[in-house]
Amino acid sequence: MQESMSIEKPAEAITCWVQLYSDHLYSRALHKTSSKETAEDLVQETFLAAVKAFDKFRGDSQPKTWLLAILNNKINDHFRKSYRTPVVADDDIIDRIFDEKEHWRKGQIPQQWPEADKSLLDDAGFQSQLHNCLKALPPNWHAAVQLKFIDAKNGSEICQELGITDTNFWQILHRAKLQLRKCLEYNWFKL
């Protein structure tokens, strides 16, 4: 630990990092998980892992970058775990949206969304609505959505990594998309 770097004891250095970087890490975790409690847990786990792995920190990357990399792994682990913990759905969303003839039910038919004049994501109101809609998904559906778009991996890669069958994954993703679409249409576009 005493080598060339003049960093004192790891715990002390990292305690200082808690003051410097935890808001940043927390913002990132909250942004991705949409849950305050989960974000707090992930930040705490990140610092604990950082203390343990302090020897591996070479000082050639910024502490912030290093911590963010650890946090990102923690976030991915979190989604993997919640993906694997299926929730019992009380009623199937497919039956709520489609009738017995497999047509859209009245009131579920997608409505025309108004053309946005600027990117929806630049709109703070939309951002927070999106968060609410994501949060309203069952945890493993939310996880499927996140896993699909983290690192923009392709489907088969994700499934391989998760050790799940492709079928299960896209079916969950499909349900999540149906619900998310409806939630945004109803709460944001007010249609």
Add this chain to the structure above:
Amino acid sequence: MANTLHTNPLFSCQKATELLDKQSVLKLSLREKMLMTFHVAICKACRRYKKQSLVIDNILKSHSQKSGSGQVPEHMNEELKDKICELLKKNK
């Protein structure tokens, strides 16, 4: 009776939307692809679903790639920061 009445998959909105989302993960078979393309060509509601599904994909893509730094930074609870520091001291 209703159960014996099978919907022709060509006219099933349920099937078509399923295939649209499946396509974003897996390659469709030729049959699936034709089925989906045909249905979307004749069904306005599913055409809309297709379009909105892409919009949502793009939103989620940039949402998840944005580090969250572009927005108002969030502040973590100060008590929790202290708690983490305490934990770290015990863990050294």
